[in-house]
Amino acid sequence: MSKQEKKQQDPAVEEVPVEETQAQTEPQAAPQQEAAADPLLEELEKLRKQMDEKEEQYLRLAAEYDNFRKRSQKEKDGIYQGAKSDAVAAFLPVYDNLERALKQETADEAYKKGVEMTMTGLKEILSKLGVEEIPALGETFDPALHNAVMHVEDENAGENTVVDVFQAGFKLGEKVIRFAMVKVAN
Incomplete structure (x- = not known):
């Protein structure tokens, strides 16, 4: 069939040379690729922002946990030191009495030696406790x-x-x- 016969059979169909068809489709394909790439880039940027936010949340949470751990350890140490100082304070009257006993003159050397040994032992214990x-x-x-x-x-x-x-x-x-x-x- 010739071109003219085809035109007569279907007037709505227009014949376009193949070169023109390719030229028309190529420019249209580039905007479609850009249009398709834009949502992907936007989605990628959105995901990057979400990832950055999550990373920042993670770092803050890690810092809060580290601060909590340090604060808890400091509180434990403080409680231990407080309990130790209270226990030592309860023994200080014994120290005072032994000190007074050492200052008193006595004829009994065994008694004096016993008091000295007790005082020496108490001082060693206090020293070991860091007092x-x-x-x-x-x-x-x-x-x-x-x-x-x-x-x-x-x-x-x-x-x-x-x-x-x-x-x-x-x-x-x-x-x-x-x-x-x-x-x-x-």
């Missing part, structure tokens, strides 16, 4: 460590110097369990 006696005699008065119960005028002693200790003070690390009761020279 140390607060140095006081001859030191400069420090209100963070000493409790001044008396003041005395003494030219031989320097200003604010501890000249007598009535009761020994103790500390556990940096925490004062009991202040040293002292006499201070003005």
